[in-house]
Amino acid sequence: MRNTRSVRTHEPSFHQSALMDLRRGGKFAAVFLVLVFGAMGLFLVAALVIAKQSIPDRPAIASPPAEGVGSAPPSGSAAAATGQDHRREQLVRFLTAAAHPGQPAWRTWMPAKADTSSAFVYTPLSPADPGAREAGPGATARVRPSALTPAQTASMLEAVTRRGSVRPSSVAVSHASGRASGWTLDFVVRTSGGNWLEGRAAGSDRASGETVLSQLTYRR
Structure with missing residues (x-):
């Protein structure tokens, strides 16, 4: 079993x-x-x-200049640029004032009445403008603003502003030369019709800071 x-x-x-x-x-x-x-x-x-990236960087704090730094006169290039800006500003102001021949502000930039040897050169618009006949067709005219009649003054200023069409604020300097005793600015300026005119201004700066213009002509 x-x-x-x-x-x-x-x-x-x-x-x-x-x-x-x-x-x-x-x-x-x-x-x-x-x-x-x-x-x-x-x-x-x-x-x-993400929080670190969103935090703005701390602005850099410039250290104070050492004693005597910054008291030196500007370099030649800086001084030239400053003079150019000043002369452009004076040209703009003159063109602005010249658009109102009935007001005497434009005379601020003209030779003094006592200075009979100084003249102003401009580009006439018509043979009837002051000095145009003596200069001849297409040439610049040379006048003494202090000797002009009110009607002649208005004609001269209309030629300078191209009958009020130039826009003073659009003046752009293309070339500058000279010094305070005598300088030249080549510039362009826009008109109300959208055209650009090439011009040249010449003058001098007085010790008082005033600017006297001896030329404002346009290329034909």
């Missing part, structure tokens, strides 16, 4: 099963927490980078 042995399978107890489930759940929780904290860390790093 064959003996049969019953084989018992070893099954974990209830407590062991609960412990195993707890361990598996702990692993999942640990992985989840690692992912959560990793994402939070990346978010914080990105936020710090």
Whole structure:
């Protein structure tokens, strides 16, 4: 007679099963927490980078110059540029005043009455303009403004402003030469019709700061 042995399978107890489930759940929780904290860390790093980029740089503060620095006179090129700007400004102001011949402001830039040797050279518009007949067709005219009649003055100033068509603020200097005792400016100026005129102004600067114009002509 064959003996049969019953084989018992070893099954974990209830407590062991609960412990195993707890361990598996702990692993999942640990992985989840690692992912959560990793994402939070990346978010914080990105936020710090963006905040740093949005902060404006601190403006540079120039240190005060050493004693004696800045008290030296401007260089030759700087002084020339300053003189050119001043003379352009005077030309603009004269053209602005010349558009109103009935007012005496334009005389500020003309030679003094007592200076009979000084003259003003301009480009006439018609043969009837002062000095045009003596100069000849297409030439510049030379006059003494202090000796002109009111009608002649108006004609001269109309020629200077091209019958009020030039726009003084559009004056742009293309070349400058000379010094305070005698200088020349080549310039262009826009008209109300949209055209550009080429011109030349010449004059001198007085010690008082006033400017005297001896020429304002246009290329035909």
